[in-house]
Amino acid sequence: MVEEIQSRLERVRQAVATLPQEKRVTVFYEVYDEPLMTVGRATIIGQLLEMAGGINVFADLGGRYPQVSSEEVVRRNPSCILGHTGHQLALTPAQISQRPGWSSMLAVKQHCIRLLNGDIVARPGPRLAEALEAITRALYPDLLP
Amino acid sequence: MTHQTPHSTIGRRRVALIPMLIVLLALVIIASVAVGAVMLPLSRVMRALLQPTTPGVEATDAVIVWEIRFGRVLLAALIGAGLAVSGAALQGLFRNPLADPFVIGASSGAALGATLAIVTGVGPVSLAAFAGSLLAVAAAYSIAEIGGVVPATALLLAGAALNTFLSAIVSLVMLFNEQSTYAVLNWLLGGLSGRSWPQLRTSVPYMGVGLGVLWVLARPLDALAFGDETAQSLGLPLGWARIAIVAATSLTTAAAVAAGGTIGFVGLIAPHAARLLVGANHTCLIPASALLGALLLLLADDVARTVLAPLELPAGVLTAALGGPFFLYLLKTHQRILGARR
Amino acid sequence: MTRLEARELTCAYNQHTVLHDLALIVQPGEILALLGPNGAGKTTLLRALARLLRPRTGTVLLAGANIWRLRPRAVARRLALAPQSEGVTSPLTVEQAVALGRAPHRGWLLPYTTHDYQAIEQVLTQTDLQALRHRLITELSGGEQRRVILARALAQQPQILLLDEPTAHLDLRYQTELLALIRRLAQHDGMAVVVTLHDLNHAALCATRVALLAHGTLIAMGHPEAVLTPDCLSQVYGVTVVVTPHPVYGTPLIAPVFASQQKQSNEGDKPSDGP
Numbered sequence: 001m002v003e004e005i006q007s008r009l010e011r012v013r014q015a016v017a018t019l020p021q022e023k024r025v026t027v028f029y030e031v032y033d034e035p036l037m038t039v040g041r042a043t044i045i046g047q048l049l050e051m052a053g054g055i056n057v058f059a060d061l062g063g064r065y066p067q068v069s070s071e072e073v074v075r076r077n078p079s080c081i082l083g084h085t086g087h088q089l090a091l092t093p094a095q096i097s098q099r100p101g102w103s104s105m106l107a108v109k110q111h112c113i114r115l116l117n118g119d120i121v122a123r124p125g126p127r128l129a130e131a132l133e134a135i136t137r138a139l140y141p142d143l144l145p
Numbered sequence: 146m147t148h149q150t151p152h153s154t155i156g157r158r159r160v161a162l163i164p165m166l167i168v169l170l171a172l173v174i175i176a177s178v179a180v181g182a183v184m185l186p187l188s189r190v191m192r193a194l195l196q197p198t199t200p201g202v203e204a205t206d207a208v209i210v211w212e213i214r215f216g217r218v219l220l221a222a223l224i225g226a227g228l229a230v231s232g233a234a235l236q237g238l239f240r241n242p243l244a245d246p247f248v249i250g251a252s253s254g255a256a257l258g259a260t261l262a263i264v265t266g267v268g269p270v271s272l273a274a275f276a277g278s279l280l281a282v283a284a285a286y287s288i289a290e291i292g293g294v295v296p297a298t299a300l301l302l303a304g305a306a307l308n309t310f311l312s313a314i315v316s317l318v319m320l321f322n323e324q325s326t327y328a329v330l331n332w333l334l335g336g337l338s339g340r341s342w343p344q345l346r347t348s349v350p351y352m353g354v355g356l357g358v359l360w361v362l363a364r365p366l367d368a369l370a371f372g373d374e375t376a377q378s379l380g381l382p383l384g385w386a387r388i389a390i391v392a393a394t395s396l397t398t399a400a401a402v403a404a405g406g407t408i409g410f411v412g413l414i415a416p417h418a419a420r421l422l423v424g425a426n427h428t429c430l431i432p433a434s435a436l437l438g439a440l441l442l443l444l445a446d447d448v449a450r451t452v453l454a455p456l457e458l459p460a461g462v463l464t465a466a467l468g469g470p471f472f473l474y475l476l477k478t479h480q481r482i483l484g485a486r487r
Numbered sequence: 488m489t490r491l492e493a494r495e496l497t498c499a500y501n502q503h504t505v506l507h508d509l510a511l512i513v514q515p516g517e518i519l520a521l522l523g524p525n526g527a528g529k530t531t532l533l534r535a536l537a538r539l540l541r542p543r544t545g546t547v548l549l550a551g552a553n554i555w556r557l558r559p560r561a562v563a564r565r566l567a568l569a570p571q572s573e574g575v576t577s578p579l580t581v582e583q584a585v586a587l588g589r590a591p592h593r594g595w596l597l598p599y600t601t602h603d604y605q606a607i608e609q610v611l612t613q614t615d616l617q618a619l620r621h622r623l624i625t626e627l628s629g630g631e632q633r634r635v636i637l638a639r640a641l642a643q644q645p646q647i648l649l650l651d652e653p654t655a656h657l658d659l660r661y662q663t664e665l666l667a668l669i670r671r672l673a674q675h676d677g678m679a680v681v682v683t684l685h686d687l688n689h690a691a692l693c694a695t696r697v698a699l700l701a702h703g704t705l706i707a708m709g710h711p712e713a714v715l716t717p718d719c720l721s722q723v724y725g726v727t728v729v730v731t732p733h734p735v736y737g738t739p740l741i742a743p744v745f746a747s748q749q750k751q752s753n754e755g756d757k758p759s760d761g762p
């Protein structure tokens with residue numbers, strides 16, 4: 001099974017490698033809404049984002065799940081917003097885009113707000129490959145077969 | 146003896162402080178808009194405020210100023226004012242300098258409502274907090290009532306008991322719902338992160354009514370300061386006055402915690418500072434408390450979103466951190482006016 | 488005519504009866520002094536008259552109407568109480584504290600009018616508080632605070648004034664001024680005044696009638712000369728006294744005599760040796 005996971009990961013990595021730099025998408029990954037939390041590089045999701053070819057707008061922050069201000073997200077203007085659904089997170093893309101000031105964001109204007117399945121993404125484990133594939137498809141819908 | 150023209154010289158010099166405070170507040174509001182995770186020099190702020198559609202004005206500037214910060218700053222001022230006036234009114238009602246807006250159960254009720262909403266995911270958290278706050282105060286009131294009369298001390302005790310009890314329930318709920326702990330704690334600490342015009346629009350009607358009623362009740366509050374019997378002998382309908390004060394303060398406080406969580410210290414300190422500036426006459430004390438409360442929370446929120454940017458601290462942490470030492474200083478230097486010493 | 492009347496008044500705190508079946512009438516222009524030892528029920532009677540203490544049985548009538556059927560504000564416009572003590576915690580200025588006395592007339596919500604400020608001025612002058620008007624009441628002496636309480640009661644422009652130990656804590660000058668003020672209010676302004684006093688001589692000086700209480704019962708009521716007699720006073724206070732006419736006013740002047748120095752009643756004599 002480990003081999004299966006590794007081969008799936010490898011396939012994604014190769015597909016992502018073909019992406020030219022200017023096509024790379026800036027991402028804001030929302031872990032929680034109140035307080036507004038995102039992922040740092042040292043987390044599984046952070047690494048998955050990198051592997052999927054996304055650029056975490058908050059990659060410069062230390063810590064694992066830093067709290068950030070709404071303003072800062074607006075300023076960093078990501079082209080895509082990702083999050084995951086779960087028990088407490090009954091968020092919809094509509095709710096996110098209605099936040100004060102967010103309507104001007106690239107991600108909202110381009111309708112790139114994708115919520116992934118929390119069961120797959122939020123827990124490390126055997127479904128890691130699934131998670132990576134889900135994130136990659138969210139960022140680059142046409143990249144993977 | 147000089148012949149006085151028969152109009153009020155009552156604290157005229159001190160009343161003049163109020164327009165000054167209004168001007169100060171306006172300036173601080175504008176300055177606050179400049180401050181935050183994204184520091185904007187004042188020139189860019191003014192341009193964004195006055196000419197948002199002119200080309201050359203950074204697009205994100207205008208968004209940040211208009212859609213996020215301005216609303217948030219106004220909300221901070223409103224919440225601060227509401228908490229301060231509630232605190233002043235309850236200090237007058239209970240003749241107790243330690244009273245604050247949460248003393249009759251408003252905070253623990255809101256906390257329980259918010260916690261349940263966060264944990265179950267049912268309903269908007271602010272609405273649950275609002276309802277919880279009002280219900281808790283109503284419960285305290287009906288517990289304290291004996292034969293149509295609600296003695297002030299009984300209400301205070303009922304509120305304290307309810308606060309303890311409901312806080313315990315909140316703790317229990319948190320214990321059994323670990324994943325929500327962070328979110329609940331964040332709400333409890335109180336803050337304006339992510340809040341702006343929507344919350345402002347919802348709060349204004351309730352706060353407006355509450356604050357208006359309390360200002361109008363200035364003279365009854367003055368009379369109550371001398372004790373129930375004096376107030377009665379001056380013809381004050383004690384029962385109605387109490388209900389009105391409790392209802393108006395709970396409405397204001399409920400709206401405040403629904404919008405910003407349980408932000409402490411503002412409701413305790415601002416009235417005392419106001420008393421030092423304009424005296425104990427409630428006709429002046431209430432507007433002065435409102436202005437000082439607004440200033441206090443504004444400053445706290447400014448620091449909260451700037452000092453560790455882009456991280457945002459909860460404003461409630463800062464009101465306590467700034468307010469605590471300030472209050473101790475006041476206590477040390479002005480004991481008599483605060484009523485701590487005769 | 489606004490008169491105050493008590494009929495068959497019985498008051499109690501919990502199970503303890505403090506006033507027994509009391510009756511009295513006070514007319515405009517009268518000064519009724521309530522006298523008696525500590526615990527006789529003077530303050531209780533005053534509070535019952537002021538609509539603060541509900542009687543167990545009996546009624547208090549203000550101009551013929553049962554005081555408890557009237558609304559507090561209606562009563563406060565005609566009747567004012569200056570209590571003996573108040574918790575003074577709020578640092579209002581003297582002027583602001585006195586101004587509260589206008590609330591029964593002006594109401595609780597509307598700003599005061601010129602008429603109200605005129606009344607406040609007059610009252611501050613009457614009680615000699617003009618010099619203190621901007622001082623905080625929490626910083627005043629006990630006597631000064633009493634004058635503020637009195638001023639507030641006067642600001643109500645009442646027809647009936649109830650005073651509880653108004654001369655306590657006042658020095659001789661203010662005591663004398665106060666007694667003179669009470670007489671003026673009754674004689675010139677036609678107020679009915681009920682005042683509890685510790686000092687029998689003060690009562691003799693200003694009262695038109697005197698009521699002597701003991702253990703919650705009315706022992707005697709009438710003109711000072713009739714009530715303030717050695718027999719009556721020794722019965723109520725358990726002290727021997729000598730009563731002589733005041734050198735200027737002719738009102739009774741009560742002089743206590745120490746028990747070991749008892750002499751036969753001999754008006755004008757002073758005891759020859761010291762104690």
